[in-house]
Amino acid sequence: MLESKGSVLVVAGLFFFGLAFVSNALVPALMYKDLPEKTAEQLVTANLRYQFEDLARRFPESFEKHVGQAPPDGPEKEQWLNDRCAELLRIGRKVYTGEACWHCHSQFVRPVSGESRRWGPVSQSWEYQNELQRPVLFGTRRVGPDLSREGGRRSNDWQAVHLFKPTLLSDGSVMPEYPWFFEGSPDKPNLRGLGLLTYLQWLGSWLPSYPYYEEWTSAHLPEGVEPGAVDQGAIDAANQGVTGDGDAEPEAQPDSQSAPQDNEAGQDSSGEAKPAEPAVSEPAAESPPAGATPESTTEPKPTDPKPTEPSPEPAPAEPAAGEVPAEQPIEGDRPPAPDEPTVQFSPWGPFFRQEVA
Amino acid sequence: MSSASLTDNRTVDVDRLVDRKLVLYFYLASLTYLFISMLGGLLMAFQLIRHNPLSGIEIFSPGRWRMVHTNAIAYGFLANALLGSMFWAVPRLTLRPVLSRLLSWFIFIAWQGVVLATAGGILLGQAQGLEWGETPTWIDPVALLGLALVVLNFLPSIVMTKGPLYVTLWYFMAALVWTFLTYAMGNFMPEYFVSGSAAGAVGGLFIHDLVGLFVTPIGWGLMYYFVPILLKKPIWSHGLSLVGFWGLAFFYPLQGIHHFLYTPIPMFLQYGAVISTIAVELVVASVIINFFGTLRGSGSAFITNLPIRWFYTGMIFYFLTCLQCAFQTTLTFQAIIHFTDWVVGHAHLVMFGVFGLWIQGIMTYLMPRLIGHEWYSRRLCEWHFWLSAISLAAMATDLIAGGLVQGHVWRALLPWDVSIEASMPFWVVRVFTGLGMFAGQIVFYVNIYRTFQLAQQGAPEAAPAARPALVGA
Numbered sequence: 001m002l003e004s005k006g007s008v009l010v011v012a013g014l015f016f017f018g019l020a021f022v023s024n025a026l027v028p029a030l031m032y033k034d035l036p037e038k039t040a041e042q043l044v045t046a047n048l049r050y051q052f053e054d055l056a057r058r059f060p061e062s063f064e065k066h067v068g069q070a071p072p073d074g075p076e077k078e079q080w081l082n083d084r085c086a087e088l089l090r091i092g093r094k095v096y097t098g099e100a101c102w103h104c105h106s107q108f109v110r111p112v113s114g115e116s117r118r119w120g121p122v123s124q125s126w127e128y129q130n131e132l133q134r135p136v137l138f139g140t141r142r143v144g145p146d147l148s149r150e151g152g153r154r155s156n157d158w159q160a161v162h163l164f165k166p167t168l169l170s171d172g173s174v175m176p177e178y179p180w181f182f183e184g185s186p187d188k189p190n191l192r193g194l195g196l197l198t199y200l201q202w203l204g205s206w207l208p209s210y211p212y213y214e215e216w217t218s219a220h221l222p223e224g225v226e227p228g229a230v231d232q233g234a235i236d237a238a239n240q241g242v243t244g245d246g247d248a249e250p251e252a253q254p255d256s257q258s259a260p261q262d263n264e265a266g267q268d269s270s271g272e273a274k275p276a277e278p279a280v281s282e283p284a285a286e287s288p289p290a291g292a293t294p295e296s297t298t299e300p301k302p303t304d305p306k307p308t309e310p311s312p313e314p315a316p317a318e319p320a321a322g323e324v325p326a327e328q329p330i331e332g333d334r335p336p337a338p339d340e341p342t343v344q345f346s347p348w349g350p351f352f353r354q355e356v357a
Numbered sequence: 358m359s360s361a362s363l364t365d366n367r368t369v370d371v372d373r374l375v376d377r378k379l380v381l382y383f384y385l386a387s388l389t390y391l392f393i394s395m396l397g398g399l400l401m402a403f404q405l406i407r408h409n410p411l412s413g414i415e416i417f418s419p420g421r422w423r424m425v426h427t428n429a430i431a432y433g434f435l436a437n438a439l440l441g442s443m444f445w446a447v448p449r450l451t452l453r454p455v456l457s458r459l460l461s462w463f464i465f466i467a468w469q470g471v472v473l474a475t476a477g478g479i480l481l482g483q484a485q486g487l488e489w490g491e492t493p494t495w496i497d498p499v500a501l502l503g504l505a506l507v508v509l510n511f512l513p514s515i516v517m518t519k520g521p522l523y524v525t526l527w528y529f530m531a532a533l534v535w536t537f538l539t540y541a542m543g544n545f546m547p548e549y550f551v552s553g554s555a556a557g558a559v560g561g562l563f564i565h566d567l568v569g570l571f572v573t574p575i576g577w578g579l580m581y582y583f584v585p586i587l588l589k590k591p592i593w594s595h596g597l598s599l600v601g602f603w604g605l606a607f608f609y610p611l612q613g614i615h616h617f618l619y620t621p622i623p624m625f626l627q628y629g630a631v632i633s634t635i636a637v638e639l640v641v642a643s644v645i646i647n648f649f650g651t652l653r654g655s656g657s658a659f660i661t662n663l664p665i666r667w668f669y670t671g672m673i674f675y676f677l678t679c680l681q682c683a684f685q686t687t688l689t690f691q692a693i694i695h696f697t698d699w700v701v702g703h704a705h706l707v708m709f710g711v712f713g714l715w716i717q718g719i720m721t722y723l724m725p726r727l728i729g730h731e732w733y734s735r736r737l738c739e740w741h742f743w744l745s746a747i748s749l750a751a752m753a754t755d756l757i758a759g760g761l762v763q764g765h766v767w768r769a770l771l772p773w774d775v776s777i778e779a780s781m782p783f784w785v786v787r788v789f790t791g792l793g794m795f796a797g798q799i800v801f802y803v804n805i806y807r808t809f810q811l812a813q814q815g816a817p818e819a820a821p822a823a824r825p826a827l828v829g830a
Contacts, residue, residue, distance in 0.1 A: 002599050008527045012606035013534030020610030024562050029555040037552050098482035100420030110619035112692040113768045125621040128553030135487045135547035136556040142696040145773050174405050180415040
């Protein structure tokens with residue numbers, strides 16, 4: 001009986017496959033069927049719209065050439081910006097898959113290995129219930145960093161130059177160059193470039209912790225705060241978001257533990273990237289879920305003026321997440337400032353760290 | 358062909374049932390794609406050590422070539438070689454030709470069209486966001502139709518066989534059904550029907566089933582076919598054969614989600630995938646015991662008989678990779694090794710170390726029979742084996758070790774650059790191991806070409822005493 005054609009065909013071929021399909025594919029699909037799948041239009045939040053309009057300001061010629069000219073101020077302009085933004089998200093997703101970005105950059109943060117300290121809140125199912133995760137881009141390899149909370153961490157300028165030639169900004173980067181996203185220079189992105197920039201800035205724009213900055217050392221943590229405490233608050237906030245239909249109301253989530261931490265590393269340049277009076281006149285779609293971060297307890301971030309110098313002591317230069325202001329020359333390598341010690345990390349040196357004068 | 362006389366008392370000239378030219382063409386296509394795939398792998402390897410000679414050229418984008426690398430292996434190298442081998446084995450086991458000679462050639466041509474279109478689509482930036490299934494979405498229905506034709510071509514002759522089926526045919530029959538279903542599920546469901554975590558679960562199932570329900574059963578089916586022929590004795594234990602087949606059929610499809618542990622996919626499904634993965638390793642052990650039981654008493658064949666050496670080396674790698682899998686799929690290991698080169702090393706160990714070696718062993722056995730002349734040089738055959746096997750073992754070891762380093766650097770929350778610098782020595786070694794595998798292929802191609810030349814010149818075969826037999830048959 002075990003060797004008969006019928007049992008091999010029907011039991012092994014069809015039934016066992018079907019059993020696995022039901023238990024491993026249909027069960028999760030049914031579990032999430034009540035989480036509504038968002039369209040690209042529904043993914044356009046105020047956070048993303050801010051970055052999108054920033055693209056239009058920084059690359060006006062390219063934007064007008066490839067995306068178009070916005071109508072004069074008014075509801076039509078709002079609609080136009082939202083529509084174009086969604087369109088570029090779709091284009092960006094195509095570029096992201098077509099160029100195999102997802103084979104070297106994952107898009108999920110695991111609850112282990114300190115990942116929530118490095119990348120931000122642990123990933124939740126509702127974050128992936130959208131059109132741009134068809135098929136989902138979890139990824140299986142990290143040659144480069146996880147990107148699921150990349151949005152807002154770096155300016156559009158930084159992203160453009162980095163895509164054009166990664167080693168200009170990131171010494172020793174092994175990322176390939178993508179000059180074909182640009183028309184000759186990083187300040188002239190083409191449609192694919194603009195789409196990819198929009199897509200990158202979208203990643204994580206739905207989170208209350210947006211934009212998320214990692215902490216390398218405990219030096220920045222205020223006294224009495226345990227490392228990792230910030231993550232728990234963000235996780236709780238994200239859990240709040242998943243209880244309903246995945247479309248959380250922006251309700252205040254006071255989190256005393258995480259409050260002092262979010263303004264530390266890397267904020268000096270983000271203050272530059274976010275002027276106090278953003279051009280977003282109205283939060284575009286629904287407000288992003290608000291939660292753990294102190295800035296977003298009452299309003300979505302872009303409309304919330306930031307302190308120009310949030311940290312009394314600016315964070316030391318970090319080779320990994322260093323940001324370059326827009327005024328920096330983009331051709332050639334950036335020479336280190338004369339009084340700024342060049343820190344090189346070498347895993348093969350003693351204590352994994354060497355300081356070079 | 359002893360299995361022929363077991364089921365049928367009539368004398369059948371099995372050689373007339375097989376279209377040798379078709380098998381040869383499948384093999385040549387397979388080797389061509391292996392060559393292209395290796396070029397793609399080398400390009401990515403050079404990119405990672407910052408020495409990409411083609412940097413900044415769109416059509417040579419390392420990311421796109423990385424996808425060509427994996428797809429050319431799965432659909433070009435493995436699929437062509439496995440199909441070719443099935444066109445050799447199935448008529449001999451069923452004592453019937455396949456459904457239609459014309460259909461067979463149509464499948465050959467259509468499948469090359471599918472693979473070339475896939476490569477072209479990926480190089481033009483149209484890849485689908487599904488790992489191992491980056492085939493542009495417009496090709497998916499065509500590929501599925503091709504798989505349906507494959508089923509149509511093989512299944513009738515298997516089903517019409519009278520009496521009990523040999524082990525190989527269990528595997529083939531189930532694999533024909535599984536491959537079709539797997540391809541349909543993986544390419545359509547996460548693209549058109551579900552998104553997010555559910556799509557991730559299906560994607561994991563697809564990655565896994567493509568290896569487990571397409572390549573593995575056909576690969577083992579071929580081992581059950583060729584090993585007894587070459588060793589001139591039956592498989593050691595029929596009972597263990599049954600355990601192996603039914604264990605694989607039940608446990609293998611249940612494991613897909615182990616590719617996405619610690620994702621937002623529900624935890625109980627992740628636990629289920631882990632448990633069934635560990636369970637299948639026991640099944641694997643039974644199959645390995647069965648084959649080494651078969652080898653028992655003929656151990657010298659492992660040294661003297663080249664195809665047997667390819668096969669059993671592959672089986673040793675299979676045991677190692679499955680043992681590794683039982684550990685790496687646990688949540689403890691996953692915390693460190695997921696996302697690292699450990700997984701890349703594992704993939705190379707499976708795809709090249711097991712199935713690649715088996716296929717090249719089968720080719721070493723069949724090529725002289727297809728070309729019609731003994732190998733040009735046994736010494737080149739030896740070089741092919743040792744370069745491939747040693748380079749692969751070195752690459753897998755190197756990547757697995759590198760993965761451990763990466764995982765620990767990440768867990769220590771060191772800056773990302775540190776993990777890149779820490780990987781660099783491993784990536785440099787990887788380039789050289791890749792070049793070693795590549796060199797093995799070049800040797801193989803030269804050997805095949807010279808054998809062709811000899812066959813065309815009609816050179817007489819060397820005397821058996823002067824040229825030790827390559828194969829046992």
